[in-house]
Amino acid sequence: MIRVLFISFLFFLLLDARENPFFASEGEKDILITSNKDRESEPLKRATIAIPSQARVLQKVTVEFKNLDGSIEKKSIELNNAVDWHLPLFISQSYAQQDNNTQPRTAASTQKSVQKKExxxxxxxxxxxxxxxxxxxxxxxxxxxxxxxxxxxxxxxxxxxxxxxxxxxxxxxxxxxxxxxxxxxxxxxxxxxxxxxxxxxxxxxxxxxxxxxxxxxx
Known part of the structure; x- marks a missing residue:
């Protein structure tokens, strides 16, 4: 009987089970966790940003977004372009429709445009x-x-x-x-x-x- 108890004790010592099997083990901590839960947001159509009246040059545009695993990232683009603060900035995910009927500007039309501007x-x-x-x-x-x-x-x-x-x-x-x-x-x-x-x-x-x-x- 004592021998059986001794063997059972050694068997339990050699077991390497996790304390709680519902939590990740140490070697799995760096694995990104995703979810199959439906978390669809409203599709982006167009958003606008008003800029203050002292703004003259748009230096950089930064976009912050959420990844599939819930992490947050940022992407930026350097611009250095002049802006008119009267007009808002637009954010959209659609291609602007190009005018295929655009004709070359003649000297007369250019002169007319200049006269209109002045x-x-x-x-x-x-x-x-x-x-x-x-x-x-x-x-x-x-x-x-x-x-x-x-x-x-x-x-x-x-x-x-x-x-x-x-x-x-x-x-x-x-x-x-x-x-x-x-x-x-x-x-x-x-x-x-x-x-x-x-x-x-x-x-x-x-x-x-x-x-x-x-x-x-x-």
């Missing part, structure tokens, strides 16, 4: 100065001398002072759907001031032209 619209006018806008350009047609120009924030606005002794009344003109969305003109001692409110954050160039001054936003 078309100015009058947005405000008083006796001494008229303002015309075209995309990011603002033309101030006047015979008066600009004595200073500067930029103010909150809200973002351009200020131009013109030399003249005048008695003009205060003038306010809202311009909907325009980068230059409001014009205010007021009289001061020895000059009058033109304030142009902008729809976002910009820098600008200010230069003299034949019939006045030109402001180009950037």
């Amino acid at each position: 078309t100015y619209q009058k947005i405000a006018s008083i006796k001494y100065v008229s303002l015309f806008s075209s995309q990011k350009s603002l033309k101030l047609v006047t015979e008066d001398e600009a004595i200073r120009n500067f930029l103010l924030v909150n809200p973002h606005r351009l200020v131009i002072d013109f030399k003249r002794d005048s008695s003009i009344k205060s003038y306010i003109k809202k311009v909907p759907n325009n980068i230059f969305n409001e014009v205010r003109i007021g009289n001061h001692d020895g000059y009058y001031r033109v304030v142009v409110e902008l729809d976002g954050l910009y820098r600008y160039n200010f230069k003299k032209i034949v019939d006045g001054y030109l402001i180009e936003l950037k």
